[in-house]
Amino acid sequence: MTASELRLADNSTTADLATYLGRARTIEDDGAVRLQARGSTLAVWVGVLKGRGLTGEGTVLGLRVLALAEPAEVDEVVPLSAVTDRLARMGTTSSVLPVPPMTRQTTWAAISPPQSGWSPLGGVPVEQIRDAAHAGIAEVASGAPEGSGAAAVESLRHRVWNRSLHASGGADGLPAGVAFGAYALGFLTGDVAQVFGAGRWFRVTTDAGHVLVR
Structure with a gap:
């Protein structure tokens, strides 16, 4: 079952995520973020540059890998603004991030880098x-x-x-x-x-x- 919230490792992880996504919004304010949680690890993907053609040549992605306090299974592409708004409401006293219910279509999320073989x-x-x-x-x-x-x-x-x-x-x-x-x-x-x-x-x-x- 997909989790409706993510329990980040601690408040400093929350602040780290807020800083990262704030920077991502300077690249594309109305962009998207992919939240990909597997077990106790959260991969947070953002788009930097759009690629061209069917193969997406030139696509540039950013990735931060953060720790979770509790295991979760999530793979959702949601609006950046929805996550940063929730992080702002959490402030410095909470590490529980609600996963936004709305999703966002974006071309880069369909272009998945390999997970192994590097x-x-x-x-x-x-x-x-x-x-x-x-x-x-x-x-x-x-x-x-x-x-x-x-x-x-x-x-x-x-x-x-x-x-x-x-x-x-x-x-x-x-x-x-x-x-x-x-x-x-x-x-x-x-x-x-x-x-x-x-x-x-x-x-x-x-x-x-x-x-x-x-």
Whole structure:
């Protein structure tokens, strides 16, 4: 049976989730979040960049994995705003998160990264990722002045964030979209981000979270 509420590990986990989803709303305020609980682990997925075509090439996702105080089974895609509103009402004294009853359709939720088979490809300096994020954000801002059409802006974003980071080793060819995701979601911690590959997917991992790109 699907749980109607999730009991987070503690109040600090609640605050962590609120911060993460608050950052996700700066990317897409009316976006969605996938709450995927299995046992005592909660995977929280958010969309960063939309992909193109039937295979969703260029899709960028953010992922935080949090602990639950009680096991649960949930797999729902719900509005970001519905979860952040509930977290705000919980404040700092509760760790019981009601699962919103409404669902949200989003293309990225249908594109599931593999759960196993990831191979290490090397590491990328966090400063390189941060620099790529800053440069890309500046290029999009300067290349899409006020009044630019939605299609033109989307085309520019696609060009900028699908460029290679030119990382060393097996991580060469890593799309720059992971830099935007890691920066926007607050994942740029430590000195080196680890890169993994599985099929057509890359995963960039730090202690703060994961960014996945197809």
